[in-house]
Amino acid sequence: MLLSQDKYLTKNIKGVQKEEYRGDIRWTSVDSFAIILILLTLTMGCITKSKEETVTSKSNELELIVSSPKTISSLSFVITIALRNVGRESITVARPIYYVTVRFELYGENGKLKFHGPIPTYLPLSKEYVVVLEPKKEITWSTRVSLCWWSVNRTIEKGHYKLVVLYDTRKVPGDVNFWRGELRGELNITVEKTIKCQW
Known part of the structure; x- marks a missing residue:
């Protein structure tokens, strides 16, 4: 001053x-x-x-907010997902769960890369896996994503990629009622160097 x-x-x-x-x-x-x-x-x-990129996807009731690093120089990185109630009424939503309600897709210069990562088996969602969101309230979830899930010949080449985060509950079985729909967030990331995957 x-x-x-x-x-x-x-x-x-x-x-x-x-x-x-x-x-x-x-x-x-x-x-x-x-x-x-x-x-x-x-x-x-x-x-x-x-160094971070944040994108949003919104319906009339829910907003998906996704954040991740812009540049990647290691095998894995953290993605943070938030679900926010943007409606006027309370809403019951399924919690973000890896490959149950949340999936990831990676696109390179030649299109979508094949996913080789773990896919869990699960039972229909019960009440412990849902949460009631009041208007303007949100829940957040962070998870680690590995580029090796999409590796070809055990490598991920340096370059520009598009990471798609899908929150999709349309076909998720459940013992309780919760919001059904799909929200999609697309993040542009840069892999700074070729990454070798070890299996």
């Missing part, structure tokens, strides 16, 4: 120092350190934000 002449610098800016100066501002080591710290924090915040 810059102050012109005839203004005074109070302890709110000086930090631990209580003196007040009129006229020219006198910068001390405390001021310099505080300014550097603030600038560094703002810069790091911008860097962190730029």
Whole structure:
């Protein structure tokens, strides 16, 4: 915060120092350190934000929010999924569950890659796997996704990919009633280097 002449610098800016100066501002080591710290924090915040991509998909009742890193340099990475009630009434939804209500698809330059990852077996969803969302409330879920699920010859080549996240409950069997439908989020990711998969 810059102050012109005839203004005074109070302890709110000086930090631990209580003196007040009129006229020219006198910068001390405390001021310099505080300014550097603030600038560094703002810069790091911008860097962190730029390394993530977030997309949304919305129906009249539910909104799907998906976040993931923009650039990938390791075998796996974390995806965060949020389901938000954007309607005016409470709604019962199935929780995000790997390959039950949530699936992933990966597309390269030549189209959709074949999925080789684990596919679990499951029983019809019971009440412990659903949640009632009040208006404007949401649930979040994070999971680790491995690029090796789509590996060809045990490698994932560097380049640009599209990762599709599907929240799909249309054909999920359940012992209780919950929202039925499909929401789709598409994320653009960059694989920085060719990744070798070990099996």
